Amino acid sequence: MQYREKIRQAYLEAMEIQTWFPRKSLINAQPARLFEGRSQTTCISAIDANTKPETVTTSPVTISKQNTPVKRLSSHDILKNSYTPEPVVSITPEPTQPASNISPEGSANSKFRLAIIPLEPDSLVVAEIPYIGLSQFTHYHHRLLQDLSKTLMLPLPSDPQFVREFTWPLTKIATPRGLFGQMIQNDHQAADAVKAYLTNQFGLPRRKIILLLGQAAARFVFDIELPFDKLRGIHPQENNKQIIAISHGLNELMKIPGLKPEAWHDLQALRHVHDDK
Numbered sequence: 001m002q003y004r005e006k007i008r009q010a011y012l013e014a015m016e017i018q019t020w021f022p023r024k025s026l027i028n029a030q031p032a033r034l035f036e037g038r039s040q041t042t043c044i045s046a047i048d049a050n051t052k053p054e055t056v057t058t059s060p061v062t063i064s065k066q067n068t069p070v071k072r073l074s075s076h077d078i079l080k081n082s083y084t085p086e087p088v089v090s091i092t093p094e095p096t097q098p099a100s101n102i103s104p105e106g107s108a109n110s111k112f113r114l115a116i117i118p119l120e121p122d123s124l125v126v127a128e129i130p131y132i133g134l135s136q137f138t139h140y141h142h143r144l145l146q147d148l149s150k151t152l153m154l155p156l157p158s159d160p161q162f163v164r165e166f167t168w169p170l171t172k173i174a175t176p177r178g179l180f181g182q183m184i185q186n187d188h189q190a191a192d193a194v195k196a197y198l199t200n201q202f203g204l205p206r207r208k209i210i211l212l213l214g215q216a217a218a219r220f221v222f223d224i225e226l227p228f229d230k231l232r233g234i235h236p237q238e239n240n241k242q243i244i245a246i247s248h249g250l251n252e253l254m255k256i257p258g259l260k261p262e263a264w265h266d267l268q269a270l271r272h273v274h275d276d277k
Contacts, residue, residue, distance in 0.1 A: 004261070011264035014151055109169060110187050112216035114194065116164045116202060117145065119155040124207045126198070126221055128214025128249040129165070137163050141250045148263075152270045154209065166197055168220075187224055194220045208242055209273065214249025222246065232262075234269045245270055 115137045117125040125145065129136040142160045149156050169185040170193070198204040198221070212218045218231045222244055235244040247266035248259045 007265045008261040010268070011261040014264060014268070015147075109185055110190060110216070110220075112168055112190075112220070114166045114214075114217055114220075115141070116166065116198065117157045118162075118202055119149065119157060119209075119211075121155070122207055123154055123209040123211070124198070124202055124204070125157065125211045125213065126217040127212075128216040128251070130251060131167075137165070140254060144250055144254060148267075151264075152267055154211070154270065164201065166194060168193065187220075191220045191224045205242075209270065210242065210244045211267075211270075212244065212246045214252070217249070218246045232266045234267075243270070243273060 111131050113129050113131045113136065115125075115127045115129045117127065119125060127137075127141070127145070129141070137160060139160060142157065142163075145157050168190045195204065204210070210221070212221055215228045218228055222235070223231060231246045232248075233246060235246070236242075237244055245267050247263040253259055253263060
């Protein structure tokens with residue numbers, strides 16, 4: 001608990017957030033008034049005085065007996081009434097289905113959307129955004145990313161209108177022939193497609209700092225096998241020529257403010273990258 005509080009205080013200090021305010025007494029303020037209330041015994045006596053005992057009247061209950069003749073059944077009739085024949089169940093063998101040709105890799109198809117924000121001259125941000133909707137990278141996400149970049153001493157992001165989005169799986173609308181809709185779009189192919197898109201459009205290998213925010217960004221850009229908790233943090237690549245930093249997504253940080261100290265703990269080492277250069 002003390003370790004988490006230490007991380008929280010470091011985050012608040014870096015963001016210049018004041019956690020308390022000095023208490024000042026006003027000049028013409030009156031002294032605090034004492035609470036004047038009745039004692040507990042007075043309240044109890046008042047309640048007892050207002051309550052009156054209730055009288056409960058009971059009336060005798062009369063039970064009428066009716067003498068009805070009971071018909072006696074013979075043992076043959078009893079056995080006849082208790083026996084019910086069971087329905088005949090016909091069992092038909094199920095038709096055998098041919099084995100499927102789909103590989104285990106093709107059974108897992110993820111749906112995700114990534115926002116790609118270049119931080120010139122040599123940094124890149126890949127952030128996970130909600131999958132459903134037209135434009136999910138709002139000005140709230142942009143403002144949060146600006147505060148995060150300023151705290152980590154990174155270049156500020158460009159205007160939101162220049163943000164690119166990558167959506168998976170690829171639909172038939174992506175091409176007139178509909179070839180993408182006929183592909184087996186599993187997670188491994190998704191990772192290859194994301195890396196190819198970032199390499200061709202944004203020059204992924206030449207970027208010195210790559211900031212991955214969210215589980216989908218971490219899995220499909222860095223490592224698809226490891227869990228997200230083990231991916232969080234700083235990962236130097238290629239003899240410290242490229243640094244990959246991973247933490248929570250922008251949407252999660254806005255919904256759960258308690259994750260901001262954890263994100264600060266994951267990414268605070270980026271502040272010293274420019275000093276080392």
